[in-house]
Amino acid sequence: MISLIRFNFIAVFTALFLFIGLASSPAEKITDISIQYMGAESVDQSAIMAQIRTKAGSELDPQIVEEDIKNLYSSGLVESVRVLTEPKGDGLKVIYLVQTRSTLGEISFIGNSISSNKLRKDTELEIGDSFDDTSLEKARVSLEATYKKKGYSNVGITYKVDGAQRPGFSRVTFVIDEGTLERLKKIKFYGNESFSDKVLSGQMMVKASRSFNPFKKNRGIDSAELEEDIIRIEEFYRDNGYLNARVSDVQREPDGDKVNLIIQVAEGKKFTINKVSVSGIKAISVSDVLPLLEMKNGRVYSSKGIQTDLSGLRKYYADNGYSNVRVTPRIDSASETTVNIEYSVSEGVQSTVELINITGNDQTLDKVIRRELAIAPGDVFSETRLDVSRNRLMGLGFFDAVSISPSDSSTPDHTDINIQVREKSTGTVNFGAGFSSIDNLVGFMDIVQTNFRLFGKPHRGAGEKIRLGVQYGRRRKDFQFDYTQPWLFDKKLAFSTGLYYRDLLYLSDKYDQTIAGGYMSLRKPLGEYTSLSFKSSLEKYEIDVDSDSSDTLKKEEGDYNRALFSVNYVLDTRDSQYLTRRGHRLSVGTDFSVGDVETYGVQFSGSKYFLLPFDTILSVSGRYRSVDGSGDIPIFEREFLGGASSLRGYEYREASSESLRDEQGEPLGGRTAAYFTAEYSFPLINLKKFRGHVFYDGGILSDKSWDFGGEYLSDFGVGVDLFLPMGPIRLDVAWPLNTDEWVEDEMRFQFNMGYQFR
Template identity: 25%
Template sequence: MKNKSLNGAVQAVCLSMALGVGAGASILVAPQAAYAQSYSFSNVQIDGNQRVEDGTILTYAGIARGQRVSAGELNDAYQRILGSGLFESVDIAPQGNTLVISVVEYPTVNRIVFEGNQRIKDEDLAPMVQSQTRRVFSPRLAEQDAQTIAEAYTVQGRLAARVTPKVIRRNDNRVDLVFEIFEGGVSEVERISFVGNTIYTDRRLRRVVETKQAGLLRAIIKKDTFIADRIEFDKQLLRDFYMSRGYVDFRIQGVNGELAQERDGYFVQFNVEEGQQFKVGNVSVNSDLPEVDTDKFQNALRLRSGAVYNPARIENEIARLEKLAIREGLNFVRVDPRIDRNDRDLSLDVSFNLVRGERIFVERIDIEGNSTTLDRVVRRQFDVVEGDPFNPRAIRESAERIRALGFFAAVDVNAREGSTPQQVIVDVDVEEQPTGSLSFGGNYSSSSGFGAAISFSERNFLGRGQTFGFTVNTSSSARQYGINFVEPALMGRDLTFGLRLNYAETDSLGSSTYDTTNGIFSPSIAFPVSDNGRLQLNYKYLLSDISAGNAIGVDTNDMGVIATEAAEGERSSSSLGYLYTYDTARAGLSPVSRVRLEFGQDFGGVGGDTSYVKTSLKAIAQTQVWSEEVTLRATLEGGALNYSQGESRVTDRFTISPNLMRGFEYGGIGPREINGDEEDPLGGNYFAVARFEAEFPVGLPEEYGIAGGLFYDVGSVWGVNDNATGATGSEIVSSDFEARHVVGFSVLWDSALGPLRLDFSEPLKKSKYDEVKNFNLTVSTEF
């Protein structure tokens, strides 16, 4: 096209060169004269344009009437017109004193069509393309759009996807732009392997990385796609895993990703160097600042010599010391940790140096992207406000707290210089994500008939960071309604306010001889009392009623235990209580072991019809052994109910459930009244259960999410009122302490529906009237 457009100029040059050959001595001069030939046009003729104005084309050409131009300048004009992207072809030809510019305009886009796409809908693809209808068609832009669409499929793991832009000519110089899409199959991760690891197995390390393998049953159980950007995140996860366990020399030598020949699978291999495990050596606090009392800071340290080195614990100590400095009025004092390595005994000496930091203040905190969440929800995650001294570590911790809210899909926190060098502006950019759920369900059982369940939960209610939810469960024999509300920052402080409302009714079925009605109103407030401890204060108002059921057939002169309790009618109780929880996971003390303790008491008698003390205890200890392949867990739970006014009723006493002690039905152990074929569980004033369990791999590929477990449970429920007597001919059994023993095995499945636990149990020791349950299916949760 270029040669064509310069046809006249080239002919003139060739003619001049031919004349120079015949001129003898002028041979060397004639070519220069030829190249110096220029043109001057008094007229410009433009042909072929329909939409683009003549003046626009002349502007791109940059040639004025009467201007003398060379052949090279004509070529530059051609390039400028063609480079405008408005024309399919351009031709420039000098004709005497007239410059003729012939163009063929690009057509306009009539419509944009996507064909062959199933995984990504048209409405999701449309915003990706820059080509627009009723705009000039650009082949270059269409190719870019095709590449953008292909990249969207690559993110989904469809590396074989191809996108081809095609045009269909229409009348009036219009075209339909069609993107023909071949989506291809998912390029799954066939295998993840590790080279160089001796401390931890491939199985354990595969649980660390986010990328997962796809197994033989990938279409049914679980599958994962290969995403190149995720590998960098996996490398960081591996570093954090080893560093938190004291392997400070851990290195990733490289990651090899090999694509299968069919382009439908990847083989990923991490080459690692573990190094040796280091422990904490000497721990000290040093400072050259005269106003710093190093002894006071030394006494505040929790890090002890001999512990496995963990960077998270160092960060905790730094935060503790800097908070102490603020309480002591030492602004702009920063903690600079120094780590000294001792290769001989594999220890790291940690020295916390208190130094004078720069005098920089927070000018303001700007929050963007929170279309639903209120600014104050984000701001209260910061320990600093406008005008406070700037602490980079505190800003990083605030960013982590914002991410931990779970309200945002992405959180980016950065600090930049403010209006003066002594001020900074903290920019917070967030991206909202859904935080609510609404579910409907139904069920049927032979004992309770048809039932319906409705639940709603919102973790960021009205954008205020509050939790609100309600549940409705109904069946022919039971109805339950509940409302739960949590305000995590009452009055802008670290005070959690909760409100729980619940109402439940049960009808007698089968051998059960009574109906119950229970209602509860319970506000509470919780706050931290230490790094690992939290205290909750609560008030409870309970309303309960027991009435004769369908199966009861006794007169008032011959009433059993429950009939006697039902004769009291409706009863209310009012109590104040507390619950203290201690959890080592709050401070991240150990990634391998964890201890959680819960102890609470309710003191009844603040109004109501009864006075009592209800005590509950729960202690859990967990650790991982054998390269963290096996999890060992021990749990102890117990409770006591002591009345000083009134007596306990069946609705007040403790009842064992299959989740509390496996191997038995709900209310399957403990005191009960036996009257012929009727067996009424009475519950107990005391209970104690100890559970010991081990969870381990069973040899199946870990991508199936299936593990095994063994457990041993021992426990008992005992104690009824001293004056409790049965009806004539009835008998109260199992009122004394009698330990039951249960063993069994579990199948743990991390399914698409959630973590499921299938328990198969067999009681080793039980009482005559205990009700056994050898199988139980529950949703598994971590404490």
């Protein structure tokens, strides 16, 4: 404001001075223009001249000079401007006398225990930028907030400006009086008869400092956080029936080198609900609404319960087309300890969807977005369907953000839906290395585009997916190309095809197995959580058996060509495929092959997850598969147990009875395999992506089809999981409970890192 007043005064005075001088004499010619500085030359003359229209050789015009002054102030380069004239030759020399704004050259701190680099970042001041008192005051306030957040509630900060080492630049020094760091020893409550100190302090973010905690920095009392905690305590009381509860006083009590918080609580009386009613309902029946409410006659009053009821009523109406419904609660006293609650509803009118407007999709085609929506023009407006649509669009992986909002339509009783998306890069190239106890060190590379367009240009935006994957190591070599069209013929029918080559040397020390083939598949969603898929493959297997192997194993050597057909049904309600906490997955499938290999088989698999207190997870999973056919079943179609993906107390494929081995002890597999795993997972040391687990595995392997008579093998163990962007890292330590001459009674490590073994 001061700069603005100064600008207006100088501009008016200068224009008036020039106007009076020129009004009494003819206009004079400008022979020279000069820039002179008051103070440091912190702005180059060329930058000043760029803002000035007055030119040497022209006649002096007071209106143009006034515009020059306005331009200089508007540029932010100057603090003040004066314009002077003096005779020179046969004309006038015009002098612009300027005081330029300070340019920041250094930022320093005095009295700080917090890192200077941290404080510089918090000031948001940049070296080389101009600054003024407003920006310095903003920086000072930000520094105070930093200190108070760390527990320095009495901090005082001032600043001073002086010259820097570089000419034309200024140094800003923040002088800090940190005061005393208030470390909290104990929280004491007074007046709390209904809840213990432990329960109330559990509602707070401010915690007493520990004498030693290697995983969390010890800090003082954050005053802003403490204010929020007072609100949390009062809300806790109101959620438990104490309608008039409040925190009446908070004091700090010195206790050695720390302080105690003394919190005085006035609980008041506990209220229950005498009667709950709903008024203003016309479109639906009150008897349909009352069972949906959380607040019921005789229950303890809860402000959170009222908010739940308000959200539930609005959502119920919004799902039935009443997007403009308003619900207002009214709470009246019925007695000294009871209240009546009335929800007053203003329904508005039922609306249908007219237009769906989409913006922000510069690459993604409109139809890719529209086909994922759970609502269409002509449908009754539904808020739940909007939420489902938003989740589906985010699930595509094409967008950083999706905003869906209703707006009034130009047609009465109709609603338009506005969808705004922010696209992100959908092409990725991932490469690196992984390690597992099965196939050792493997380098891998994945080239993926999840929003591809095969037909048409540009080759992006149609929601198709292509992938080229390579895994290369000493014990395995994989090459695979996949293409997926998720909406074949614009129907909810996913079509996939691909080619693959796999050289698997880790299966056995006695033989190598190579597979080359291609596939086509169709997948049809049957509901929100279920799907049915069909797959056909043409494959060539090569089995190369070592010369010193047993005669039994040598019979497996040779080339096999086959066509494989399979169908699979999946029910999947898991909340995440990355770290599952709730839900289940069931899969039922059958397959048969023709050609050199004539087999048929069935398989069942399932998993169930239970979220328990303290973010612990109990999971139970299992798998059953049996295969049969004409003649012998080749080794690549038989089932094996043991390793990181089944019985972890045994080496890979080594969970086998003596009857299912050759004379050299090499596992030959069976026609039927069944196993299950029970696992209990828990977080470790307050790190969200670091978890531990204990487990028990059990299973049977039989040489007969459809048989459960094989020897039961089991193990138990412990492990850790680390979830990283590059992929999960899993380490298990397990002990077998069944041993023989081929399986030693010793601990086994199972390790996976960097990619998913298959």
